[in-house]
Amino acid sequence: MAKIVPLFSSSKGNSYYIQGNSSAILVDAGRNLKQLELAMSVNNIRMSDVGAIFVTHEHSDHISALKVLLKRYDIPLYASRGTLEYLINNDKVPVRARLNVIEDVVEANGFEIHRVETSHDAAEPCGYSITTPDGRRLSIVTDTGYLTKDARTAISRSHLAVIESNHDIDMLREGMYPYILKKRILSDSGHLSNAACDEALPDFVGAGLTRIILGHLSEENNTPHLALSGAIDALSQAGMALDSDYIIDVAPVATDGKSMFF
Ligand SMILES: [Zn+2]
């Protein structure tokens, strides 16, 4: 049995702790080290338990804790070449950090981690599809304007998936954001809407996905209720029943002490 602890999720900061057997990895390190460690302590876990850190892309809500974290803890960091180059060139990681390029797949601490293609306005963004030491599979796909074929395949093969459900399109269109920001979020290299997420869910559950975490919700252009009810509606229209065919939750902006086993 493996578990995921969503520590932070929103444009303020993102981080997921994944544990399998006795080892653990972290995907993304947003907010700051103090807040990350506090969020971990709420869940009775510690940074010293983390064997490797994987970063999806260089936007600050995914990396802002990194520099201090990697100075204090000797944990190897994995990311795409483009992301690592950005982090080095912009002084976002300490000079002596243990940096590793993930081309396609790596093994770290008993986990097998595959890159998943995303579409986002960053240097070389990606999601991750992870097999835990005990053979459980999860995918984390957020910060993507649309679900790529690669992402759809990875999620379909997973037991659990964190999928972006960023915004309600009407709330975003009618909201206060400047036009240029609205255009960016709605573009193919922006963020995934509730509708785009919901459209894909029946295929994923039909393929065997049983645990869904909706992630990276916008605090301005979405609500947990809206994201959840849209997803449950889409799945029930496809004949799939909550709590028997699948379970679903929203990743909180900051941890509420809950984790999901898979
Ligand atoms: Zn983000």
Ligand SMILES: [Zn+2]
């Ligand atoms: Zn981003």
